[in-house]
Amino acid sequence: MGEKVVSYLWMLACILIATAGARDFDWNEAANEELSFTDCWTRSNPSKKSGFPKPVFNFEKENLSFKGCGNWYGKNDGKLAPWHVLLYRRFCPGVVLSDRTIITTNGNRCAYVLETFKETQEKITIFGGECADKRNEDTCYMFRGLLRQRVIIFPNHTHMVLFANLSEVIDVKKVVINIGSFYSQSIYLWEVDISLKFTPSLQPACLWNSGNENDHVTEKFYHTNVKVVKPNSRLSSDFLQEEKCFEDSTVKKWQCDLYGNSICTDFGSKIIATNRGSFLFIERRGRFYLRASIGMANEINNDILAWLDLVPYLRRIVAASANLAMMPEIPDLIKKRIDFGATQSFENCGRQPRRPRSRRETDDKAPAGGFIVGGRNAVKGHHPWHASMSRETNLGVNIPDFCGATLVTKTTLVTAAHCLVGNDGPRYNISELYVTLGMHSSLSENENSRQYFAVLDIVVHPNYTGGFINDIALIELDDEVEVTEFVRPICLWNSDHDLDKITNRTGTVVGWGHTSNQTYSDILQRAELKIVSYEECYDSKKLFFSVHLKPRGNFCAGFIHNNTGACKGDSGGGFSLYDREPDLHFLRGVVSLGRLRDVPWSSEKSCDPKFYALYTDVTTYMQWIVENSPGINKKSPLS
Template sequence: MKVDFTAFLIVLILCFTLNCVLSFELDEPNEKWKIINFTDCWNVAENKSVLPGLVFDEQQENGSSTDCGKWDHKQNDTGPPWLLYMIDRDGNFFDGVIVSKKTIITYGFDKLRGNFKNKENIKIYGGQCDPSNNLSSLCFLKRNLLPTKVKILEKEANFSTFSLSLLKLENFQERTIIVLEIQDVQFSSSLKPVCLWNRGNQNDASEMFFAQDHSTRSLVEASFLAEEKCFNFKISQMECDLYGSTICIGHEKLIQSGFLLIKRDDRFDLRAVSDMNFETRSRYFDLLPFFRKIFAESRDIKILLEISPPPKRIDFGDSQSFEECGKITRRPKRDTADDIESLPFIHNGNNVTTKGKDPWHASLTLHTTIGPIYDFCGATLISKRALVTAAHCLYVVGNKRIKEAQMIEVTLGMLNALEIEDSRQFMRAKYYQLHPKYRHRQGTFKNDIALIIVENDSIKITEFVKPLCLWNNEYELEKIINMPAKVVGWGLTEEHIQPNILQEASVKIVSYEECLKKDPSFYSYNLRPNFNFCAGAPETGTNPCKGDSGGGLVMYNTHLGRFFLRGVVSSGKSRKVILARDADVEEIATCTPDVYTLFTDVTSYIQWIMENAPDINKGKLQN
């Protein structure tokens, strides 16, 4: 059979607009168009992958924009506030949805993806247009021309894995999900983002499905159907491959649906995009397998990375990582978990009143040609020669790495910086070692850990200078959530000054999920499960601050009567404050006290520490 190519293209474009089904006889049969019985596809559905939701909290906007999906669906005069229309210079028309201030999702046949490459010529319409202004250049289908442009077609994103057209034409058969970055827009009652689905792919009739009909710009309530309702008894092998990857819904009359949504309480979630529309039913592609890629392409919608199993535990035995580590001189009402729980704060804090209470904590001073920088970071003594600190502490102003280890002075046994104390010990670093996978320029603080090694016999173990034990318990974070811990340091106080007396803070460790909920944008970029974790007490303004980096998060084991190092102060969300002191006005960066601090999780690095720190006992790797 011969096909007129011009007429064929016209029919194809109409088919794309109407989401119709075309059927042609092909001169050269292709195996994927081979007709088979539908019953032969049942095993495909039975082997369908069960996918969990990519985010964990059904009530929060994790993975979506704040206040997303809220709209009274009975107000159908202008349609959902997330619905967008896009027109290129050739007059091609595309449906889209806005999912954040910077991100739009649309879809189409792969060949039409090229229309977006000339991104400067795409006009985007969204939000309610002023009815008094009927200029076609400003209004389209009651939508306002948005003052924004497509900035980047992120990596020319092509997430399609399915051939949708029943036509044997090269490069004209892929359906593509397209993620577009736009300039920031301001949300309003008539322009707001839709939520992204955050549950699994096990749909049932209890869900409230809505088809977005782009012909009427309204949402049409629909019902969930068994998937076989959208397939004929005799189908092609290609459709059989699709079975188990689509969602079928039913409706009362023919609609031209582009997107499928599910309503939960007062929110709408984007669930799928249209494949084919039939008279009283429609078939959709499940977007859940693509969401992780969509998140990766977006600059302002993020999710928590996958939580992989913790590393294998290293057991140091009864002697722990260093002989007599983690033990301090016992005093009344000291050295207990209750004592940690009642500590005051570093931010809004009080002084440490007992000398020798934190004998493993060290202050780092950097000696430069223009003078010393005191207490720029903290560190934790773990043996007679090795201290653990944060890797970023070994980079100074301008992100330049400290070249000479001898520039670093370590001070141990100090409580009051203004007093002459016999308990103090000073020594210069012999060398330092960054974790080999730390990448300072990437700014993510992943693998933010380092070792400082001092000369042999330069440290004397006393009542006021003692090593802390490396963690020798269960590694799973779930085992220590809400347990008390403490941090100490000479970082900035609430007055934005460095204290003279060592400050201490009582903090509690929280789950990855709880941390991400506090500030999804910040923590989705910086939180790396198993490599770091969150702790603090933001409800009371408790937080380590600038200058506390590198210090240890310490936990007490009542059974063993020892303190252990579980984390290293790594990073937190910063803010700028204007200080007016005397006649000077200065802007400085400081900590944000009402969020959590990120701590490098020592358990992922104990083997590296054991292999590189002198004098550490050689533990055994557990199976």
């Protein structure tokens, strides 16, 4: 009984000294209120009852978070669980997740390491894998070898420095995630810039790769020891139903919050004394998957432990980890679409002129634009909705064609928000901007097809905060365009919004972008690009698209196998699809983001045609476009 009191006092003291994540806690209320286990479970686990979706790391059969993860070679021969490492000798046990990431909890040992070294800047030694010399304490601790990598935390608490072989200094970063209501539920992710070299005794554990629906009924949970104490270095326990977990207990409200999203196990007294900073694993088909963690003071009673289920937080863990990626979630489809009526969004929109093509205008051997990698010269007048955005500074410097845009009414164009707004606000004064429509050759200023306009206003999507998410904006011209053979609005999308319905279809992008040899195209370029599924896009470059792909908000297109794609130089231009039945062109996307690559012997960046480019999906923003674009036809009022 005395030990139990000490345990609770220690837990209370730890929470009292913590500041992170405890702002909304009412101590007076918590001190006086007790809950039954039923009330506690209802309060702390509402989301758990409905389950969490299956995380997708890749589309291979085993769906592994890191290649080859979860293997425990010689696990029945008394070998160490190979994912365990120790930071700063006797203090902080962690688990390797990738060749660059180690996860620890804020158990008393790791919290002490973190706080101490924030202040002292002393070195943190990492031990992992098998010892080369078990008699040498400087290179071996708890049967683990020195990885010859050390960490220093600077006073600003934002960076660490990794010393490789005590000579080369390399920047690394530390990430702290508070994922519970209290400091006691925090985890730390440590990133190293020198990739760990994996051996049979040093392997990454897998992150959980399934949902949590009903898995507690059938799964067996394993606690793998940091130190080998006997030949079988893993202990197992069945999941305990909540009735057993809180049996004969009353739980104070502050304790209940601590046990939110819990997994309860009964390992007896075997790990109670050493559970701080521990992790819980599930074995499936010979691989071990990280499922839950323990911070401080998670003992309930009768040797029962409450573990924090990590499934709800996997996306945040992966996002903060180096060399780990997860497929972005695909939101439910917004099925409602705007009925523009028989005349489409604008009368006579989306029509190309019917003229014979000249040999010169369709020369397939023309140099490809860097934005339209692998493109060709466009036919004059065939993209009458495409506009060039330029800038003339107060000093008289002309900066032409810095972005593209697409005409949708006589006064409104759709473009990319990042063309006009940066992280610190507007990039340019509106008075400096002008728009050119009907241009085919950027050098032939006497083209009689051209129309020039000043910019009256810019409307940026309200959810745009910089970068490439919600990357869409509208430009209002100071006067109406004259609809001609060479200047005409495109039709707004009026079909099903589901991307699956147009996957593998080919769309068109045009522009005067940067060429592959770092020059600009004189003639408007065009390219035909294939729309790919969210899954194919993500799987092509997981680390890149796990960050930048936002299903329903944008989509991917290109031909990466024959080096045809979109990139820098003409962001904001339109991605159009042609429907043969009405013989019209429709705006489906806005050029948003392409990946760049270094150019040898140059400080410039060039387009990387081996990556798909991202296009803002206008169907997600259709109501906003219509509400902010005077002159659009609509059969019925917007609701």
